[in-house]
Amino acid sequence: MSTSPLFRPLQLGPLQLPNRIVMAPMTRSRSSQPGDVPNELMARYYAQRASAGLIVSEATQISRQGQGYSFTPGIYSEAQVAGWRQVTDAVHAAGGRMVLQLWHVGRMSHASFQADGKPVAPSALSPNAQVWVVGDDGIGRMVDCPMPREMTLGDIRAVIEDFRHAAANAMRAGFDGVEIHGGNGYLLDQFLRTTSNHRSDEYGGSVDRRIRFVEEVVAAVAGEVGVERTGIRLAPFITQRNMNCPEIIPTILHLAQKLDGMGLAYFHLAEADWDDAPQIPEAFRHELHRAYQGRVIVAGKYNINRAEHILNQGLADLVAFGRPFVANPDLPARFAKNLPLATLDHKSLFGGDARGYIDYRDYASDSTQASA
Template identity: 45%
Template sequence: MSSLFDPVQAASLSLANRIVMAPLTRNRAPQAVPTPLMATYYTQRASAGLLITEATAISHQGQGYADVPGLYAPEQIAGWQGVTAAVHAAGGKIVTQLWHVGRVSHTSLQPGGGAPVAPSAIAAKTKTVLLTPEGPTFVDTSTPRALDIGEIPGIVDDYRRAALAAIEAGFDGVEIHAANGYLIDQFLKTGANQRSDAYGGTIDNRARLLREVTTAITGAIGAGKVGIRLSPVTPANDIVDADPQPLFDHVVRFLAPLGLAYVHIIEGSTGGPRELPDRPFDYAALRAAYRDAGGTGAWMVNNGYDLALAEQAVTGGADLVAFGRSYIANPDLVARLRAGGPFNKADKNTFYGGGEHGYTDYPTLGA
């Protein structure tokens, strides 16, 4: 019987254990450039079977929060090279999460102060983070403009170029962020997509951007280095779909034959309840649909996992378990899980922006 601490193969990724550090936005990359402090942060957590970086913008247009990193300029690639080299020297594996936020942005973060872009001109009733001398400030997102159909191929190419840049930066692979109400998720779901062209209406049309992005990235770097993150029912960033089960069954059936490294599923509300009475979803059926369609990639589960729940998930057939906020305060989470604790408590006041405090100064066992 598989254990949380057993090694596992996820296509081309050979992982020392089944514990994954989930992507966590920390807003510590001024001018979108990764720093040596970020290298320290990730290296401290390199005992995870896999590190997934904080979401990383594929373009200036794709940025939605202050001081998040990018992968579209030479200095950003150079900054990430310092991170990946340090993680690899510590024996870790690391992929980066490729991100276009779509409508979850603010004009002050966009090129030329323009409006964010989205499938439809529908504002997200959510907030984003700007940094001021007084610290992080949460502000309403700006109303987006609807993308012209002629602009979409350029965005697909931004994803492809970012994936190539990730390999140049030394990453072991990439994760496509298609979750949590950001651009790809906005196209998928009816609450944000009211288009009447080839990217709107039917499930197949709404999934078109996801297919095009995934096809472009796997063609550029090989499917065995590519994972994808999905969140069927999370309300994060004001996202909703009228009928998510057939939508995501369709999505995983497309993904299955591609030979991806993994499929990363957020169960329930991101960072919140694992089950939503008003948004029921059958995750076992989703995994079965993926496997029945020939999917061989690792199945990664995420949201609110502790040791007992993670062990239960692995026993039940999950290949990988992602831990999010637990990793903020516990850089040696693998050792702490193996020992059954104790666990440091995270300081929420240091989640977004700042320096070492609440970032690289959490103690390890025996320290």
């Protein structure tokens, strides 16, 4: 038995986790078309990785309006609910636990996903960013996001209801809980930042007004599935997509206090994972720990040494791994036995078929094949 803190059991709401290793949410764009429906291939992919203490699904749009990339799955149609049921059944049969990440991209979208050709956002401000869209020729390309339209109060109420309905669908699909995507420059994040939210009504201006939309989404979702089964992902230090807000850190900490008062199951801190990304200051981690007393998941280019260090410091309860889980479906076993990690094929991350998706082997299979 490993003595690593990664392998200490943990109670997360009603879930008893056998380890502190989380499979991070990762867009893979493998849903069936038309309809963005989860499928048997996805069920096999997630079930292969069921030894994680917790699996957080890839980001899943709560509505057609909430979509920003091609072939990402949804959770708003009956076909999508049935497709996700295949996935959760497979994960549970393999002994795993899984939550669904609820997603609305806001202005990070494309005209082809919108009924009127206009993505919605807190304010009509461009992200100056691109999204991956598959054209009529079947080829995926990065294309510019169009200028969004500012959401009306009716739009805001409708999106909150979409989150509530999606959370209810997630439970019908057999998930153990939900995670609200509030980071990475998507809709909830857009409301939090002064660089993307120029509203002068009750959803913009002061800190309390800018966090109001997030609070109302959380309340709607938690009212549907239970606060003990609800988590949120936030990304304070992202600066891309015109999100470099000078007020975001105190805003996030203020929101964290509010979420703590609501009894939210966990706070998922998404750290930037590119090579030259700014490091999260140690002081922020301590401030977050004081503001929010619930469970904290951290994610962002962690290796086993960094993961063990932050767990031992008491500044996180779980550590999420993304790309290492893609190439190593048996990642917890490899960590426990100090086994080498397989190499990821980056070219097969988004879209495609079984190659680079479900054909990665666990270490025992690779060793058996090599010795045969």
